[in-house]
Amino acid sequence: MSQPPNQPPQPGGFGAPQDPPPGGFGAPTPPPPQGPPPGPPSEQPGYGYPQQPGYGYPQQPGQPGQPGQPGPYGQQPGPYNSGPYAQPQQPGPYGQQPGYGYPQQTYPGAPGTPPPGGPGSRNPFKGKPALVVGAAVAALLVIGGSVWAVTASGGDDEKKKPVVAKSDDPKPSGSKGGAPVDSGDGSGDGGEDPEDLNEGRQAGESKVLWYKEAPDAPGSGADADGMWITDTAAVKVAYKQVFAYNVGDGKPTWEPVAFPEKICAATPEKTAADKIVVAYMSGSSDRAKCNKLQEIDLATGAKGWSGEVADGDLFDSTLSLELTLSGDTMMVGRSQSGTAYDVRSGKKLFDKKKYGDACFPAGFAGSANKLVQVASCGAGGENEHDELQGLDPKTGKVLWTYKYDKGWRIARTYSVDPLVVYATDEDKKVWNISSFTSGGKVQEQVGVDEDFAPECGWAILERDLQGCTGVTVAAGTLYLPTEATSGANEIVAVNLATGKEKWRVKSPADESMMPMKVEGDQLIAYVQPSYDAGGQVVSIPTGGSSHKPVKLLQNPQGVADIENGFYSKDIDWVDGRFYISTTRLNGNDESKEKLMLAYGK
Secondary structure (H helix, E strand, C coil): CCCCCCCCCCCCCCCCCCCCCCCCCCCCCCCCCCCCCCCCCCECCECCCCCCCCCCCCCCCECCCCCCCCCCCCCCCHHHCECCCCCCCECCCCCCCCCCCCCEECCCCCCCCCCCCCCCCECCCCCCCEEECCECCCCEECCCCCCCCCCCCCCCCCCCCCEEEECCCCCCCCCCCCCCCECCCCCECCCCCCCCCCCCCCCCCCEEEEEEECCCCCCCCEECCCEEECCCEEEEEECCEEEEEECCCCCEEEEEEECCCCEEEECCCCCCCCEEEEEEECCCCCCCCEEEEEEEECCCCCEEEEEECCCCCCCCCCCCCEEEEECCEEEEECCCCEEEEECCCCCEEEEECCECCCEEEEEEEECCCCEEEEEEECCCCCCCEEEEEEECCCCCCEEEEEECCCCCEEEEEEEECCEEEEEEECCCCEEEEEEECCCCCEEEECCCCCCECCEECCCCCCCCCCCEECCEEECCEEEEEECCCCCCCEEEEEECCCCCEEEEEECCCCCCEEEEEEECCEEEEEECCECCECCEEEEEECCCCCCCCEEEEECCHHHHHHHCCCCCEEEEEECCEEEEEECEECCCCCCCCEEEEEEEC
16 A cells, blocks of 8 residues: 555554554653644544553553554563453563552553553545544553643754763672672672572473663662673673673673662664673763763673763753664663764764754664654644654665645554554544655554554653564564453464465463564564473464464473563573563562573474
């Protein structure tokens, strides 16, 4: 299906998870009304696919006659929370957890939840059918309130240049005395199995290679975003430290790298040279900023270049940052602007600021050689809308612009190359998944009548465009998990050129299955654990007529309670090993928290 010029993709993407209210790098937007924002023109009958509640929130039955539809933040079991529709959801990795420090939200469209259900609405793509987002709103997470857009002076005059310098100490900083002394918080020698987690392991079950507990966190909780796997090390962020464990036995690969304040952001991917950049707070007061940058070598733990992110214009906040990689370019996103650095040296490359009709950069997404920007334009006014732009990663030059109609919010990018975007109109209760050509034209819209449930993290102060797991794209095919209303769910393969379903396969267990990645001609998927059974890693043939899952790992039943306890989690499958780690520490003083678990043969 082609899209009308300058019109957003068709509303109501089938089953894309729904995003929380706007609020990212772009100009702040007003608090969402009691009901989604006004939708695009061209009234079209809705497809009637209900939207799904956000991960980790109890699901509620959809409105009468409308199935619950998962939104980009669709409710999903496991990492981003799962649970059958109309039943309490299982806490997922992004599920709200006590002690996380995020108050519950009380308005529709909050992070991790789809807009409330309702009748069909206008089609943003004029002439294209719109999908109806019809599920009732579940308990939502408070974002601290959306911010009303303020017209800031958005000139291109450069603020003070960012300070970038080599670290005085190229060695990792941490406690003296070498490797940690216990398995989780960096105080032991790790590796062994002090709790004997493999005791009673049954024939055919995988082995727990190692398990780590988390360092102490404050009672208000702490972030633990970031997990990177190299040939030799599994590297994990937790509060104020970065840990590295040998992939085979879990022993420390290098001494923990400690920071004076909490880590507030990190590059989601490692660079081609196996390096990452983390951002940490300037202090511990309420006025502290997330503006300190530090490069870390994943092979050695050595510190590379460091820098300080300059403040933006008035109302352009660095209270939080988003770091996005595109080849050798790292975009640092503030609340209303972005600055690009050469990730190899820390040298500033360019700025992206306010442009046109009060358009403020609201988020960035990148791949090996592609970079896109989402901008929030005219917030609070008659011409309020989102724009999607392709950028040259080396210069920041705008290559193309795609304007969405008023009421549409670009929520997630499921892939950047090829570009696959999920957008929603909360007022009209519709949403859409569309694929784009390299020139920024809509290639096609997903037209599968299904409730999809990828797992997407909190998009509270940022758009977090690439913050979804349980969705992957390869060879022109989009793989999405369906919502499990009872028992097993399915993975659906969608042809991006036609928007039509190619095939679907049911989970081999009564728990939900989510795609992780494609390796060659095999889709690798994770089957969630239950309270009395370990999870599975399976491979699914992407071609041919049979797509029956083949078990690669069956995690031990004896460790199911630990595996199932990673409510907010990150997962990966690398070289025959399965890794699972938490992305949020709740600061519970009564018991040690889980940090990371690795399985293998």
